């Protein structure tokens with residue numbers, strides 16, 4: 397690829413504990429969280445080491461519940477030059493909560509994060525990408541600049557929907573009705589069907605040689621690439637929970653052995669393609685400046 401227009405890559409990590417994941421919800425209740433072994437710090441450090449090795453800034457959407465218990469980890473992420481952003485407080489699917497409850501969940505988390513790093517937090521990602529028009533209103537009210545929860549891969553029924561008008565500025569972002577920027581997760585359009593190449597379980601399941609080709613095609617279309625993973629996906633020795641549906645089990649545990657190595661291969665591939673890595677905050681500031 398010529399060095400002229402660099403494709404932009406946004407690496408993001410949703411920082412939560414392994415036991416807070418939706419797929420395990422049927423087997424681990426909220427009241428059990430405090431008794432479970434915390435592994436978020438060790439796993440996040442594996443990510444930080446990898447990013448440091450390749451000098452890549454990333455965005456960390458952090459759960460307020462985690463930040464409250466591990467403020468040093470959040471400060472470490474921030475100190476290393478990454479963006480600290482908000483993933484809500486209690487990892488509840490935002491679009492299923494009552495309006496006042498979802499507002500409270502986001503406000504509480506934002507305040508904890510801002511108190512921890514002494515800087516304002518301007519980005520949000522809803523748990524399970526459960527975005528809605530009401531959540532976008534909350535974000536506006538709370539002075540968030542952007543949301544990164546919209547997943548065009550709508551075949552997953554947990555993902556949220558936006559009914560309000562989305563003004564598409566490029567393949568990389570939209571401006572929502574109330575002026576909040578929406579930076580969607582990446583998918584690759586194949587004959588009109590979106591293939592999820594944004595990360596998570598799809599990244600672990602799709603063979604790397606195929607995944608790599610899809611990402612390359614996406615970038616060659618001049619698109620922005622927004623990719624996500626979770627710290628628990630870097631922990632192959634994770635406790636195996638019984639009593640969950642087979643497909644949830646598959647989605648949660650498949651390929652954990654290879655996440656770290658696969659991400660490193662992806663980073664090398666993206667670098668070879670001449671990509672520029674940005675935090676989402678910096679990306680939005682850049683397009684905002686270009687729009688004005």
Ligand SMILES: [Zn+2]
Nearest residue numbers: 410412523524
């Ligand atoms: Zn999450």
